Amino acid sequence: MSAxxxxxxxxxxxxxxxxxxxxxxxxxxxxxxxATPVITTSLYFVVFGAxxxxxxxxxxxxxxxxxxxxxxxxxxxxxESIFNASFGxxxxxxxxxxxELLSAPVSAMETVLAYVGAAATKSVVLGTVIxxxxxxxxxxxxxxxxxxxxxxxxxxxxxxxxxxxxxIWAENFEQIQIIPMLIVTPLTFLGGAFYSITMLPPAWxxxxxxxxxxxxxxxxxxxxxxxxxxxxxxxxxxxxxxxGVCLLIVGWIFKTGYRLKT
Numbered sequence: 352m353s354a355x356x357x358x359x360x361x362x363x364x365x366x367x368x369x370x371x372x373x374x375x376x377x378x379x380x381x382x383x384x385x386a387t388p389v390i391t392t393s394l395y396f397v398v399f400g401a402x403x404x405x406x407x408x409x410x411x412x413x414x415x416x417x418x419x420x421x422x423x424x425x426x427x428x429x430x431e432s433i434f435n436a437s438f439g440x441x442x443x444x445x446x447x448x449x450x451e452l453l454s455a456p457v458s459a460m461e462t463v464l465a466y467v468g469a470a471a472t473k474s475v476v477l478g479t480v481i482x483x484x485x486x487x488x489x490x491x492x493x494x495x496x497x498x499x500x501x502x503x504x505x506x507x508x509x510x511x512x513x514x515x516x517x518x519i520w521a522e523n524f525e526q527i528q529i530i531p532m533l534i535v536t537p538l539t540f541l542g543g544a545f546y547s548i549t550m551l552p553p554a555w556x557x558x559x560x561x562x563x564x565x566x567x568x569x570x571x572x573x574x575x576x577x578x579x580x581x582x583x584x585x586x587x588x589x590x591x592x593x594x595g596v597c598l599l600i601v602g603w604i605f606k607t608g609y610r611l612k613t
Contacts, residue, residue: 365457366465373469416489421572422544436470436514459605470511499574512597538564
């Protein structure tokens, strides 16, 4: 077999270069990246923990302050993963350097791996910071630490991939904010982030089950307390299914050049 017929080798150097550049960009704004979620998390505990927690003492046998911790982490994880990945790929489109990336000896898989990997890494670190901040306010229990870490990484990777798609689709920076603000954040608040869906009337509970965010939050909360609104297997399947759909969309984008070459 000739060299031209061989499968191209994995360009690890290119992946590492893009990954390192994206992580370094976050480090330049480390105060904004880390201090903001810490302050926001503290405010959530002041508002929800003090105001609502004084009226709702426990949910499924868990103190209300501890119950909302997984929801708080997921809320930040969703929005930050989308923003980091979408901005990372949209900025080269905005400046025109996307053409240098497309003409470089870097495959679509390597490009996605670098950008999504960097965004997911930043989101996982953020989730860890929020978890540490929450432990200062309420006693936390993590019954299934490996499952918690798995859900954290899978969710960060999935929504970073989703953000990568948004970054390619968006024609300006304003459009990057549309889906997180108008769709993802409302779905998170309606997806049991700060309450159990079993507290809802039967009709609304059925409607809520059509919200995909419910399954992500429920699975993550199960890893903490062993309690979930839906079966953890269904939550895992929903996360992997969303990840698979995003992979298919990204593959189609690179195959057709949708909004990459125009």
